[in-house]
Amino acid sequence: MSNRVLILFAHPLFEKSRVNKMLVNSYPAGVTFHDLYEHYPDFNIDIEKEKDLLTEHDIIIWQHPIYWYSCPALLKQWIDLVLEAGWAYGPGGIALKGKSVFQVITTGAPEHSYQKEANNRFTIRQFLAPFDQTATLCKMNYLPPFVTHGSHRIHKEQVNEQADAYYFLLEHLTNNDPDLEALKKYNYLNDWVKENQLS
Amino acid sequence: MTSDFLSQALVYLGAAVICVPIAKKVGMSSVLGYLLSGIIIGPFVLGFIGKEGQDIMHVAEFGVVMMLFIIGLELEPAAFWKMRKAIAGFGFSQLFGTSILLSLVFILMGWQWTTAVSGGLTLTMSSTAIVLQTLKEKGLSHTSAGQASFSVLLFQDIAVIPILAILPLLATTAVVADEAHPSLLSGLPAWVQTILVIAAVGSIYGIGTYLVVPMLRVIAKTGLREMFTASSLLLVVAVAFLMEMVGLSPALGTFVAGVVLANSEFRHELESDIDPFKGLLLGLFFMGVGASINFQLIQEAPMQIATLVLLVLFIKFIVLFGIGKIYKLNNDQNFLFALGLSQVGEFAFVLLSFTGQLNIIDEEWIGKLTAITAISMMTTPLLLLMHEKFIHPYFGIKEKPVEKPGDVIDEHHEVIVAGFGHFGSTIGRLLRANGIAATILDNNPDQVELLRRMGFKVYYGDATRIDMLKSAGIESAKILIAAIDSPDINSTLVHTVRKHFPHIKILARARNRFDAHDLMETGVTNVYRETLYTAVQLAVDALGELGFRKHTATRQGQKFIKFDEKALAKLASSRHDLKEYALNSKDEIAIQEKLLQNDLLLSFSDNDHSWDSNFVKEAILGKDPETAPTK
Numbered sequence: 001m002s003n004r005v006l007i008l009f010a011h012p013l014f015e016k017s018r019v020n021k022m023l024v025n026s027y028p029a030g031v032t033f034h035d036l037y038e039h040y041p042d043f044n045i046d047i048e049k050e051k052d053l054l055t056e057h058d059i060i061i062w063q064h065p066i067y068w069y070s071c072p073a074l075l076k077q078w079i080d081l082v083l084e085a086g087w088a089y090g091p092g093g094i095a096l097k098g099k100s101v102f103q104v105i106t107t108g109a110p111e112h113s114y115q116k117e118a119n120n121r122f123t124i125r126q127f128l129a130p131f132d133q134t135a136t137l138c139k140m141n142y143l144p145p146f147v148t149h150g151s152h153r154i155h156k157e158q159v160n161e162q163a164d165a166y167y168f169l170l171e172h173l174t175n176n177d178p179d180l181e182a183l184k185k186y187n188y189l190n191d192w193v194k195e196n197q198l199s
Numbered sequence: 200m201t202s203d204f205l206s207q208a209l210v211y212l213g214a215a216v217i218c219v220p221i222a223k224k225v226g227m228s229s230v231l232g233y234l235l236s237g238i239i240i241g242p243f244v245l246g247f248i249g250k251e252g253q254d255i256m257h258v259a260e261f262g263v264v265m266m267l268f269i270i271g272l273e274l275e276p277a278a279f280w281k282m283r284k285a286i287a288g289f290g291f292s293q294l295f296g297t298s299i300l301l302s303l304v305f306i307l308m309g310w311q312w313t314t315a316v317s318g319g320l321t322l323t324m325s326s327t328a329i330v331l332q333t334l335k336e337k338g339l340s341h342t343s344a345g346q347a348s349f350s351v352l353l354f355q356d357i358a359v360i361p362i363l364a365i366l367p368l369l370a371t372t373a374v375v376a377d378e379a380h381p382s383l384l385s386g387l388p389a390w391v392q393t394i395l396v397i398a399a400v401g402s403i404y405g406i407g408t409y410l411v412v413p414m415l416r417v418i419a420k421t422g423l424r425e426m427f428t429a430s431s432l433l434l435v436v437a438v439a440f441l442m443e444m445v446g447l448s449p450a451l452g453t454f455v456a457g458v459v460l461a462n463s464e465f466r467h468e469l470e471s472d473i474d475p476f477k478g479l480l481l482g483l484f485f486m487g488v489g490a491s492i493n494f495q496l497i498q499e500a501p502m503q504i505a506t507l508v509l510l511v512l513f514i515k516f517i518v519l520f521g522i523g524k525i526y527k528l529n530n531d532q533n534f535l536f537a538l539g540l541s542q543v544g545e546f547a548f549v550l551l552s553f554t555g556q557l558n559i560i561d562e563e564w565i566g567k568l569t570a571i572t573a574i575s576m577m578t579t580p581l582l583l584l585m586h587e588k589f590i591h592p593y594f595g596i597k598e599k600p601v602e603k604p605g606d607v608i609d610e611h612h613e614v615i616v617a618g619f620g621h622f623g624s625t626i627g628r629l630l631r632a633n634g635i636a637a638t639i640l641d642n643n644p645d646q647v648e649l650l651r652r653m654g655f656k657v658y659y660g661d662a663t664r665i666d667m668l669k670s671a672g673i674e675s676a677k678i679l680i681a682a683i684d685s686p687d688i689n690s691t692l693v694h695t696v697r698k699h700f701p702h703i704k705i706l707a708r709a710r711n712r713f714d715a716h717d718l719m720e721t722g723v724t725n726v727y728r729e730t731l732y733t734a735v736q737l738a739v740d741a742l743g744e745l746g747f748r749k750h751t752a753t754r755q756g757q758k759f760i761k762f763d764e765k766a767l768a769k770l771a772s773s774r775h776d777l778k779e780y781a782l783n784s785k786d787e788i789a790i791q792e793k794l795l796q797n798d799l800l801l802s803f804s805d806n807d808h809s810w811d812s813n814f815v816k817e818a819i820l821g822k823d824p825e826t827a828p829t830k
Contacts, residue, residue: 080809085808090818091818091819091821093818
């Protein structure tokens with residue numbers, strides 16, 4: 001069993017992003033990489049084309065940096081335009097039913113600042129609630145995110161480790177039928193990779 | 200026009216046309232092809248031309264004069280300054296080392312020191328034509344060996360000038376004034392002549408800067424291409440003539456003139472005007488050399504010639520290899536560098552004929568040295584083949600060419616903008632604001648002058664000419680922006696470029712749908728109609744004035760552009776059906792009609808449901824008559 005994986009990549013200043021560059025430097029065969037800011041520099045999204053892409057894939061990845069506790073504007077535009085009523089949700093909106101979606105995100109701040117007591121006051125999972133619910137409304141499986149924290153100060157070796165982990169995850173998703181319920185139990189998909197990468 | 204002249208021309212041109220392509224096929228440079236054809240038609244093989252070999256040399260030496268003019272043109276002082284360390288280091292040590300060793304050899308053979316030194320200096324030269332062409336063909340121009348070779352050759356080319364000035368000082372007998380060229384200076388002592396050389400060079404600089412460039416601007420304004428060609432030739436001929444009047448080397452004069460004009464906007468244009476003449480006359484010169492190789496001398500002393508050839512090659516190789524070691528070239532590169540430059544170059548022919556006139560070296564040895572030079576040239580392809588087959592695999596590390604910005608004398612950018620009027624200049628400014636330098640071609644001299652004052656690198660010239668495009672660097676450029684005002688000329692440009700330089704990406708300006716069709720037929724996909732984007736922008740603003748929300752209107756505009764470009768591509772394929780109409784206006788109306796028919800089926804806003812809450816309501820709750828949309 002194999003899955004077709006679609007990476008919807010949204011980064012308005014990709015040329016200056018150290019971490020994201022490394023993360024998408026290589027991905028396994030059979031993964032489609034779709035760079036939204038490169039395709040729609042004028043925000044004029046081709047809705048039909050995007051719907052076709054979604055139809056052709058089983059696992060969708062929203063890969064983006066966290067800006068102001070959410071996604072960059074063009075990905076929000078994409079969600080607004082592409083997930084149409086009667087197609088993605090609502091009566092007859094079953095185009096995405098059963099597909100899986102998760103986010104691959106980078107944050108400037110370290111992990112410990114995303115706590116109730118710390119300066120960001122909420123966890124990453126709490127901030128991602130709108131995406132979680134968007135996926136759920138479209139009858140998709142929302143999986144935990146794959147997160148790279150502290151992108152401002154992270155060392156090259158750590159970025160490499162993250163890139164390897166991401167590649168491992170993509171390869172696993174491409175070639176296997178993942179146990180979704182098991183995956184949903186993790187806080188971050190990074191934790192699942194740590195447990196499985198070594199064995 | 201005597202039949203004699205015609206038969207001569209027939210022989211020379213015929214030989215060249217037959218031999219040069221064959222030489223190219225075998226992988227030799229064109230220089231060798233010309234030499235061989237000269238040998239074949241010369242007195243020792245077919246005997247078509249006998250003594251005339253001497254007579255044509257006068258005309259043919261003009262090729263060398265033009266070559267120096269072009270070398271001068273290509274020497275942009277600023278770029279030259281950047282490379283000064285490499286040029287001085289590599290170039291000077293090569294010239295100095297090789298000429299000293301060679302002079303020693305001649306002294307050991309019992310020559311007088313003056314003769315020995317002039318012989319040594321002559322054979323020090325390597326062949327710019329052969330080496331640069333070979334490096335370019337093999338894609339080695341940017342390796343360290345390529346850069347080193349370039350430095351040495353450039354230094355030699357420049358060194359020819361002082362050598363030509365020094366040679367009269369080495370003459371043991373007074374210079375016999377040539378009957379044909381009465382010289383104003385003959386009879387003056389040698390040191391006065393040397394001072395006058397320097398003075399003459401200074402005067403060329405002054406006249407070139409303050410007289411010639413303004414004059415060229417006036418001529419450029421006439422807009423007649425042949426006038427420009429005529430004035431380029433006139434310039435070269437006049438400088439050469441002046442130099443001969445005062446008994447100096449014409450080559451020296453034109454070289455300086457070239458350097459003076461290298462910084463003017465007419466650089467590319469002059470280059471491409473002179474180039475064909477240069478090529479042919481140089482070819483003629485090499486043929487003359489080939490014809491005048493004295494095989495009798497070679498037959499009489501084959502061992503002596505062979506030994507000398509090997510000795511010269513060996514000495515040049517050793518010196519170059521040593522320099523490469525000092526400058527830490529790796530072995531593989533060093534072999535390439537030293538073997539590549541081991542031949543004696545075409546300037547040796549020039550210097551030899553000059554020393555012959557000055558009676559520094561006697562006629563027999565002039566003949567022998569000419570033969571040695573020609574033979575050494577023929578060894579280069581073999582030596583490089585050897586390098587490729589045996590030496591290179593042995594060291595086995597192919598050095599990756601390192602692109603060093605600013606090391607290349609030619610100033611070639613990735614982008615060429617043709618036409619710098621209102622349209623092109625906007626493009627150029629936006630590119631420049633993002634740090635992208637472009638090579639700009641324009642044929643309006645006033646415009647060019649203004650832009651140059653504003654600090655743009657603009658060249659005056661006709662962009663539709665292949666040679667012009669070549670000298671602007673189209674072979675190494677990535678993008679050509681065709682932005683010429685006249686749609687016809689712009690279309691000619693696109694057609695030419697598609698045909699001769701298919702590798703380059705073209706972004707083309709079109710006035711209207713027609714031009715766009717025309718350009719699309721050449722296979723260009725990036726076509727920009729002047730009328731489309733501005734008209735759409737106006738329509739969008741009009742919708743705004745009528746009360747549409749600006750964002751909605753803008754999105755409609757974007758959609759319309761996409762739709763229209765699709766429609767245009769579709770029509771482009773069916774355009775030939777419409778061609779029965781003889782008149783463009785009819786044609787235009789037929790196309791309009793088709794487009795408007797298609798538009799009838801078009802209403803963007805009807806199937807645009809984005810952010811439309813009424814639509815969402817209907818989709819989720821079903822039709823609700825009370826909240827029916829009032830569109």
